[in-house]
Amino acid sequence: MNENQDAEAVDEVTKAKEPKVIKFDELDPNFKYEIQAEPSGEFITRCYACGTCTASCPVRSIEETFNPRRIIHMALLGMKEQVLASEFVWLCSTCYACHERCPQDVRITEMMNALKNLAVKNGYIHPAFTAQIDLIQGHGRLYEADAFVNKKRAKIELPELTESPDPIKTIFKATGLYLYSSEAKEAGSASTDADAGATTKPEGSKDE
């Protein structure tokens, strides 16, 4: 082991021992209002941290980093970057177990969508979703209705499947989602309908 590697190893150890404290000067007190301004984010401040969501969550029982109570608490404290840049924000399986049981009707499943939507606006879109935007914009559905699919369908006498991608592109252009598609990025274009633009332009290249 040379000196450099030694130094790196020591650095790793120090980092691991560093207590995970919340730095108050890095908190964003307005984060909760940003969440509340998103569709289905409005009820986040109702949370009194009982933990029914976490106890009910099937993802949490397997992956500890996905802890709905903790995520809500982090959001309310204003830990904006830590929430939006995290992987856990994408891990809700949308089963609605927490939604049905929450005594404060925070509507957590949908509130998680508000967090993910904010993550996207802040440049943290998960690459899996960029792929889905491209597929849906390109074919009108998640899967292509190609000759192979239609041959299989014809064989068992199912009606032919056609594609209607144009209406989807029209919708995505109107809402601004089009800007997140590979087509728009490649064209470097900013041609959306300004009047309806609900989504802000993607920032940076954190998803690339």
Add this chain to the structure above:
Amino acid sequence: MSKKKFALYLGCTVPVRAQNYELSARLIAKHFGIELVDIPSFTCCGFPIKSVDQRSSLVMAARNLALAEKQGLDMVTLCTACTGTQVEANHQLKHDVKKLAQVNEILKKEDLEYKGTVNVRHFARVLYEDIGIERIKQEVKVDLQSLPVAAHPGCHFFKPSEAFENFDDPENPHVYDDLINATGARSNPYSERELCCGGAILGIRVDVAYAMAGKKLASIKDSGSEAMILICPFCNVMYEQNQKKIEKELEQKFAMPCIYYTQLLGLALGYTPDELGFKINRVKPTKILERIGAVSEKPAG
């Protein structure tokens, strides 16, 4: 709106990856005199887009509702995830005039408008509510011999409960079990009954999604059930299409046949496995088919 005529909303996964489900559902509809109208220009319900932009997702669902409304039809869905998305969007649009106006502002570009008159139900719910358990029982011709099976309708069959007008109890659901029991098979309880398939996070964390699906498959195996009964093509992607990979990952053997409810009901009504698309099923329920005396017209292969 006409009672037994519906717009058939196939969604993305059913017509491409669950043709056995589509085939058997169309057959069951025909059997009970339910007319299903195809609307070729239907597009994705918006479920995957919700995570990225809920506004876009809402317009996508509204577009499908507007197309059904234009033909004066209520909507019938086969995919449980599509059901949830279309039902929730419909619930929002029927209760929020402002949202409806915003959505219509965009739909106008395609000369469409949604007025809020469509009802959306999963096909299984239509069977339960419009055909009824008694009628289904009367039509049964083949004895399924109380075959123990695991019920898994998928989370969005009845949740979020307020959007589904509480047609089933979210904590103690029975509608889907009643439908299974009406065929002569038996909905067999298992400990992980409420567990979600994990399909929504398959593209995010494959290990977590597999662990979720595997946990359920193991629980079903332990309960002594001989098959899993599904009504969601994406749950099927998890439990059947990925079953071999999950077995490998978790070093467990399940060999659990996954049968769509419409296939199970079709067997009870006397249709052949071929008519019900069983050739497409990956984990072959050969033993079950033999026991109830269901035979293919042509030998397999």
